[in-house]
Amino acid sequence: MSRLVVISNRVPVPDKKKAAPAGGLAVALRAALSERGGIWLGWSGNSSGDENPGDLSILEDGNITYALTDLTDRDVEEYYHGFANRVLWPICHYRLDLADYGRKEMTGYFRVNRFFAERLVPMLKPDDTIWVHDYHLIPLASELRQMGVKNRIGFFLHIPLPPADVLFAMPVHEEIIRALAHYDLVGFQTDHDLANFVGALEREGIGRSLGNGRLASFERRFRGGHYPIGIETAAFAGFAERAAHNSMVRRARDSMADRPLIIGVDRLDYSKGLTQRIDAYERFILENPRHQGNVTYLQVTPKSRSEVPEYEAMQRTVAEQAGRVNGALGTVDWVPIRYMNRSVARPVLAGLYRLARVGLVTPMRDGMNLVAKEYVAAQDGENPGVLVLSRFAGAAREMSGALLVNPYDIEGTANAIARAIDMPLDERKARWRQMMDHLLEHDVTRWCDDFLRDLTEEEQAGDHPEPVNWLRSHAQR
Numbered sequence: 381m382s383r384l385v386v387i388s389n390r391v392p393v394p395d396k397k398k399a400a401p402a403g404g405l406a407v408a409l410r411a412a413l414s415e416r417g418g419i420w421l422g423w424s425g426n427s428s429g430d431e432n433p434g435d436l437s438i439l440e441d442g443n444i445t446y447a448l449t450d451l452t453d454r455d456v457e458e459y460y461h462g463f464a465n466r467v468l469w470p471i472c473h474y475r476l477d478l479a480d481y482g483r484k485e486m487t488g489y490f491r492v493n494r495f496f497a498e499r500l501v502p503m504l505k506p507d508d509t510i511w512v513h514d515y516h517l518i519p520l521a522s523e524l525r526q527m528g529v530k531n532r533i534g535f536f537l538h539i540p541l542p543p544a545d546v547l548f549a550m551p552v553h554e555e556i557i558r559a560l561a562h563y564d565l566v567g568f569q570t571d572h573d574l575a576n577f578v579g580a581l582e583r584e585g586i587g588r589s590l591g592n593g594r595l596a597s598f599e600r601r602f603r604g605g606h607y608p609i610g611i612e613t614a615a616f617a618g619f620a621e622r623a624a625h626n627s628m629v630r631r632a633r634d635s636m637a638d639r640p641l642i643i644g645v646d647r648l649d650y651s652k653g654l655t656q657r658i659d660a661y662e663r664f665i666l667e668n669p670r671h672q673g674n675v676t677y678l679q680v681t682p683k684s685r686s687e688v689p690e691y692e693a694m695q696r697t698v699a700e701q702a703g704r705v706n707g708a709l710g711t712v713d714w715v716p717i718r719y720m721n722r723s724v725a726r727p728v729l730a731g732l733y734r735l736a737r738v739g740l741v742t743p744m745r746d747g748m749n750l751v752a753k754e755y756v757a758a759q760d761g762e763n764p765g766v767l768v769l770s771r772f773a774g775a776a777r778e779m780s781g782a783l784l785v786n787p788y789d790i791e792g793t794a795n796a797i798a799r800a801i802d803m804p805l806d807e808r809k810a811r812w813r814q815m816m817d818h819l820l821e822h823d824v825t826r827w828c829d830d831f832l833r834d835l836t837e838e839e840q841a842g843d844h845p846e847p848v849n850w851l852r853s854h855a856q857r
């Protein structure tokens with residue numbers, strides 16, 4: 381079995397001082413790395429100011445080497461805040477109105493990808509399998525190929541891939557597609573994302589599907605597939621059971637005194653549909669006065685990407701909106717929305733999910749949304765809560781027991797909340813069982829194994845004796 385090399389923007393370096401266990405993705409990739417031995421390389425999250433980032437910081441943990449690099453202020457600004465989070469993120473989440481494209485940021489993005497490639501190359505062995513994660517690092521394989529790297533390289537996109545009409549609003553869409561063609565396997569969260577990618581290849585004649593997941597573009601052959609990411613289902617269910625003793629969970633339970641709780645857990649991000657969700661909750665209360673003073677909605681919303689102007693503006697908007705609803709509907713002994721602007725450790729979250737009669741997960745767009753899966757895994761099978769889920773989250777492709785909503789339809793979402801609160805036990809159990817069985821089978825380890833199996837079985841792009849001349853012949857037609 382070849383060594384595994386993982387590259388992602390953020391690296392969950394194990395921290396023995398922190399009590400909270402790592403998230404599912406980190407657990408699964410660490411397991412795969414420790415089985416094969418390997419390296420996990422990425423950004424340290426720190427800036428070196430104007431100075432060139434020094435040597436990599438190396439941390440050895442068993443047979444895994446964590447390799448972290450600082451970036452300069454300019455790199456962070458152009459690559460992370462700029463192109464990744466103000467161009468790729470909004471476009472991939474269908475928010476063309478928020479995309480702020482600039483050549484400087486685009487150049488910085490490609491420059492930082494080259495820099496990651498330069499740092500990686502000296503560490504590589506010829507038969508390493510390389511797995512690159514997410515939109516920050518799309519050009520990494522093409523940079524590595526230019527440096528002579530012939531290894532198998534896979535890429536997984538954690539966020540949605542929009543249809544051609546949306547993707548092509550990005551001035552450098554062709555360079556992005558060309559960069560993806562340098563991987564041996566490109567993985568998406570859902571069949572819709574994969575179909576959008578194939579549609580984008582075919583729309584302007586820059587590629588095509590050869591059938592059976594095989595793709596051709598820019599004179600390269602590679603594979604595309606969909607691999608919906610899972611969670612560490614059994615372990616998470618265990619956290620939820622044990623969390624009953626946690627003091628924060630106990631305090632939350634005592635304060636509810638058997639009244640129904642609705643929970644939302646999201647980074648403070650415009651893709652998560654927080655303002656529409658609060659509107660829907662307000663409408664639900666107004667239309668169901670018997671729930672006034674009865675139901676409470678807890679929204680856990682850690683700050684995210686605060687240096688990006690759209691995120692900074694969101695902090696104010698959501699806080700003001702929650703304040704307005706509390707002011708309008710609250711009473712001397714009831715606060716309709718408990719709004720928390722900080723992060724909660726996952727084992728505690730698990731306990732809070734389990735207390736909640738409704739999990740409200742209503743993004744306007746989301747690659748997957750692990751919160752939806754965690755909410756289901758955390759439930760007590762004898763008295764489970766109901767998942768109200770946006771049809772625009774990747775998770776909606778799998779969570780067949782959820783009440784699916786269109787988050788743009790405030791009235792429809794309000795009705796779904798009412799239906800979830802009043803749902804009889806038998807229906808709740810049947811819906812939950814369906815979803816839990818799926819999550820137990822399709823957990824994050826399975827996701828990791830499926831992707832790596834397909835990547836390592838894959839013919840190497842560079843192995844093709846003849847270049848793919850399809851593009852040229854197509855252009856001549």
Ligand SMILES: O=P(O)(O)OC[C@H]1O[C@H](O[C@H]2O[C@H](CO)[C@@H](O)[C@H](O)[C@H]2O)[C@H](O)[C@@H](O)[C@@H]1O
Pocket residue numbers: 390405514538539609684685746747748749750
């Ligand atoms: O690293 P940040 O800028 O602080 O952002 C946090 C992560 O957000 C995104 O998560 C995505 O991946 C999840 C797991 O596959 C998926 O469930 C979710 O729908 C996506 O939004 C981002 O893609 C990660 O790279 C970030 O680290």
Ligand SMILES: O=c1ccn([C@@H]2O[C@H](COP(=O)(O)OP(=O)(O)O)[C@@H](O)[C@H]2O)c(=O)[nH]1
Pocket residue numbers: 403404645646647680681682722723724725726729748749750751752754
């Ligand atoms: O206070 C919080 C809020 C969220 N999360 C975790 O952050 C992840 C969010 O993943 P998701 O796919 O839902 O969305 P993303 O933030 O990656 O877009 C989930 O594992 C949550 O349990 C957490 O640990 N503490």
